[in-house]
Amino acid sequence: MSNWIEKAPKHESEERMYSLAVYNDKLYGCTAPNGNLVEWNGTNAWVEKAPQHESEEYLYSLIVYNDKLYGGTSPNSNLLEWNDVDAWVEKAPKHDSETHIIILAVYNDKIYGGTYPNSNLLEWNDVDAWVEKAPKHDL
Numbered sequence: 001m002s003n004w005i006e007k008a009p010k011h012e013s014e015e016r017m018y019s020l021a022v023y024n025d026k027l028y029g030c031t032a033p034n035g036n037l038v039e040w041n042g043t044n045a046w047v048e049k050a051p052q053h054e055s056e057e058y059l060y061s062l063i064v065y066n067d068k069l070y071g072g073t074s075p076n077s078n079l080l081e082w083n084d085v086d087a088w089v090e091k092a093p094k095h096d097s098e099t100h101i102i103i104l105a106v107y108n109d110k111i112y113g114g115t116y117p118n119s120n121l122l123e124w125n126d127v128d129a130w131v132e133k134a135p136k137h138d139l
Helices: none
Strands: 015-023 025-033 037-040 046-050 058-065 068-074 080-081 089-094 100-107 110-116 122-124 130-134
Touching: 058 110, 068 110
Parallel strands: 015 058, 058 100
Antiparallel strands: 015 025, 025 037, 025 058, 037 046, 058 068, 068 080, 068 100, 080 089, 100 110, 110 122, 122 130
16 A cells, blocks of 8 residues: 655645646646645645636636636636736636536537536637536436
């Protein structure tokens, strides 16, 4: 049985790391409660690359699409694109009453987001909005 080896302690006051993504041969993480984008320095620390976007407290998910890094947020369920330098750019605002983009996936060359609290499947229109593709499924 092997043990985990800590490669980097938590970044500043962040309490949670929700998702990791490899982008341009570097490892990135998304955090809470401040919604930062952090990059692992390859040895022993996280380095902040983009601070919290507006009032977003959680950066839940990261994904690479068309050679860009995207993040899903809460409490406003935004889709954000990293500018590759130091900030997030909003690509899709809140959709209806959704508050969280919990997970992102690329499927058939489109970005999809899974939501909370309504468990909707959203598709990004590749411009500026989410489009609902599947409403909440009642079990």
